[in-house]
Amino acid sequence: MNISQLAEHLGLAVSTVSRVLSGNAEKYRISNQTADRIREAAVLHQVVPDPLGTSLRKGKSGMIGLLVPDITNPFFAHLARAIELHLRKSRIAVQLCDSAEDPETEMELLENLLQRRLDGMILAPVGVESESLARCLEGSPMPIILMDRIVSGVALPSVSLDHFAAGKLAATTLLQSGHSHLGCLRGSPQSSADQGRLAGVEEAVREWKSPAHLTVKGSGYSLEKSLSEAQALLSCNPRPTAILTLTGQGTLGILNRANDLQIRIPEELSLLAFDEQPWSRLVSPPLATISQPIEKMATRATELLIEALEKGKKQPPPQQILYDAELQLRKSVAHFSADAD
Amino acid sequence: MNISQLAEHLGLAVSTVSRVLSGNAEKYRISNQTADRIREAAVLHQVVPDPLGTSLRKGKSGMIGLLVPDITNPFFAHLARAIELHLRKSRIAVQLCDSAEDPETEMELLENLLQRRLDGMILAPVGVESESLARCLEGSPMPIILMDRIVSGVALPSVSLDHFAAGKLAATTLLQSGHSHLGCLRGSPQSSADQGRLAGVEEAVREWKSPAHLTVKGSGYSLEKSLSEAQALLSCNPRPTAILTLTGQGTLGILNRANDLQIRIPEELSLLAFDEQPWSRLVSPPLATISQPIEKMATRATELLIEALEKGKKQPPPQQILYDAELQLRKSVAHFSADAD
DNA sequence: TACCCATGAACAAACGTTTGCGCGAATCGA
DNA sequence: TCGATTCGCGCAAACGTTTGTTCATGGGTA
Structure with missing residues (x-):
């Protein structure tokens, strides 16, 4: 059951249901009585706004890409876990891609991720210099945060060890x-x-x-x-x-x-x-x-990304953020x- | 640029462009001349059908969820990598979730994944018995494949070691x-x-x-x-x-x-x-x-899932597939x- | 010439939301 | 009592696709 069906069921307009279920009840001055009625019916029928519709309308997918060279490497595994955990708090999902330390695979995955119109991406590049990679990143329509390694010739914000x-x-x-x-x-x-x-x-x-x-x-x-x-x-x-x-x-x-x-x-x-x-x-x-300091780096990278997302998907300034080893x-x-x- | 803008640019109808770009040119008898013209313009302007629109229309997100107890555990890391690789071939993306071996987190993530209306999911449960978990899985609208561990009281297909x-x-x-x-x-x-x-x-x-x-x-x-x-x-x-x-x-x-x-x-x-x-x-x-045999298990699980997806998102029969240890x-x-x- | 059919492409509805705008009713001050 | 304001909600457009249907054109046959 979707929210339009729920609206029909309740004899209300879709818009009203939408406003209540997306937490904007008071912003649009929906009466408490109506709002509660909608909320009750929603939990009863297990109705949640379909993310697909939401995404289409809002132009955001609520999802970012995480591209690592090797999830099997404990360093990247810890990174992935920390990143996923942090982004989860902001209700952002993570699509995982593993390039197997292979530059060509990385390139394919990158193009694929860009096509998928995600909201942003965290990239730990394989690290092989590549003109096409640089061009691909340069013209990216979404904010990209580099991690661990940088890509020469590309001005992107990065978070890594010093x-x-x-x-x-x-x-x-x-x-x-x-x-x-x-x-x-x-x-x-x-x-x-x-x-x-x-x-x-x-x-x-x-x-x-x-x-x-x-x-x-x-x-x-x-x-x-x-x-x-x-x-x-x-x-x-x-x-x-x-x-x-x-x-x-x-x-x-x-x-x-x-x-x-x-x-x-x-x-x-x-x-x-x-x-x-x-x-x-x-x-x-x-x-x-x-x-x-994996946790710290993951936190910083996600903060940077979230900030960029809130500012309308614009690329943050290409600062290099370095952390001290312990x-x-x-x-x-x-x-x-x-x-x- | 999206396909409707491209259509306008070419003086063609959106439908025509869509048919060509989604590879159904001959199915709908688009002339080679027109098709080629569209394809050329598409690569020139880097136009790809927006997955959001496609997903909404087709009712499929092209994405499955992967929920593991700990991506930091090499076993699950290898599993994740193999699964992602296999699904990539079928153009299916993987959303990663890590429950940190915590049953409550697992439950939250599961509900979240179900709400996200993904096409399916591969779940390696934490393994703690839970009535609510069982209920949650039982009524799932999407195919779910269990891995490594099973959930007692739930009839779902599973792939694991014997x-x-x-x-x-x-x-x-x-x-x-x-x-x-x-x-x-x-x-x-x-x-x-x-x-x-x-x-x-x-x-x-x-x-x-x-x-x-x-x-x-x-x-x-x-x-x-x-x-x-x-x-x-x-x-x-x-x-x-x-x-x-x-x-x-x-x-x-x-x-x-x-x-x-x-x-x-x-x-x-x-x-x-x-x-x-x-x-x-x-x-x-x-x-x-x-x-x-991690590779084999990952392959089997993805095959099972893909099969279920092709058969219209129906749950495959709840068989238990066991592999021998080496x-x-x-x-x-x-x-x-x-x-x- | 009149009819039929294959061809190639356009039209429009639908997928499920969000949101600016508008409208009737209730409330308020004078 | 009346005009002005506020309240509560519905209307409809828009996001970007896909796909069943329709429509115009032209070639072939009777």
Whole structure:
């Protein structure tokens, strides 16, 4: 039963029912008597204004798109959950899309989402530079908030970790523990997040008070790739005394290979990992991590989006909002003593 | 620009443009000349039929709801990803909802989804019995496919692991390795999945050729709970020589506490865990797991749903579709030798 | 020439809302 | 008692499609 049928049933006009059911009873001066009658009948017959009709009339779908590279990645899963929760409070639904870290899929999904005339969208891009992607985003008719990674050449508001500062913090932490040869396992060289983190690491090493050396390995997010790159990094001669991993998979790769090679952590190798995982503090030794304030970032992004929606779907100013990483110092990072090597 | 503006621009009727753009040109015998002219203009002006209008007219939103207890749980994340991928091929979008393992939130979300007049929905219930939940599902106007867990008292089609058989397989595996005292760390006693698994375990123990003993601990999915329950299980006297964990958190709990107590795996304790995780084969020793054929289940569930959608949104017959678990036997399970205890 | 039929496209109703406007009735001040 | 205001609600248009029906045109046959 829809509201016009309910109106007929009650002998009232559709407009009256609509006004009451959409909470505008007093605004249009519907008498309490009539309003209550409508409300009662509505709950009795389980009548709710059809969102399709509402959307069409209002020109809003009440839905935003969330496009992530990999919902299977705990970081994005947490992000998605927080975003959905926040938007729910504003009665906005979330359409989920997973681009599987593939730029082409991402492009298709993006076009699809734009066609669907959603109210807005939160996008965590795969991170590969693409002219067509940039053009597609540039001319978007809806507000778009970028998360985690940015798209070069596009002026869009973004919410992310201060990757540069985080990388610097991580490297400095290891340097301060006495390590002078750092290893770094990166993810994709394409990703702006990785680029930022690595740049931070490099600057920390460059600015360190005494000479320090940095070995960088890795490319890609797959587990197989991470394993072989971890192997490569651990086989360096001389081997780094401390390793920083920029991705979750990379961390698993190092943990696994170090175990195979019987390298003791932290006695022979210190390990600091990006992204806190559920098991980080449970493995042995507990893993020191650089964690992201996921909740805060999700909150900020949704606030930005909601604000844009209320201001008539206009794009908010292209500010870059950065958050500081949090260092969880645990036993996997130890002070370097020369006799171990 | 919408199709009516495009029609006006071309000096044609809206209906003609609509027929061409929705791919029904020849069905309504639009001349190739006209059709091509429309198509060209459409790509030029980036005109696509507005899904809102289409939805309203057709009475379909082209969108289904996916309600999971915790998208942060890798199992559900994988499920969500596979489901979204499959439905995308049929041009169906997915609205994501996360109930945070909370029955009340689940109930609210469910009502919300039902109101949104989606085309259908895939539901992985929290698993707590609830009269109102059952009633809500029973009278649903859209097809609903249950996943992973079932809701007692409701005749809905479901796709899930054969939890009972999986539990039996797991327990039998441990018994066959010579263990006669099994420990089991469960999740929530409310969950039909856990109930099934545990029942399978109990039957395996009961039917085993020689006397065997089973100690069951655990309740809830939180990490803290899992840690304390793991502690309790490992502190039993006598301690089980093999432990089966029914949840991911439980596995982490056992791994952590075993490490604290300096219990060597598998020499002093065999461990078999439900649900394959990205790190399962990477920890030391590699973890034996009972894995679920997530892809297959997701495929089947979406097939069921799509079929129902094509048959006019009617509920498919309430069949229960079960899949067999797959045993990944790894080094964390060892043959029991009496001298170790 | 008159008729029929196939062709190609327009007309209009319907999907379910929201909302500016208007209208009759009741209330009020003078 | 009368004009002016307020109150309570209905009317109708509009949002953007889809689709059954109609209509004009032209070619073919009788």
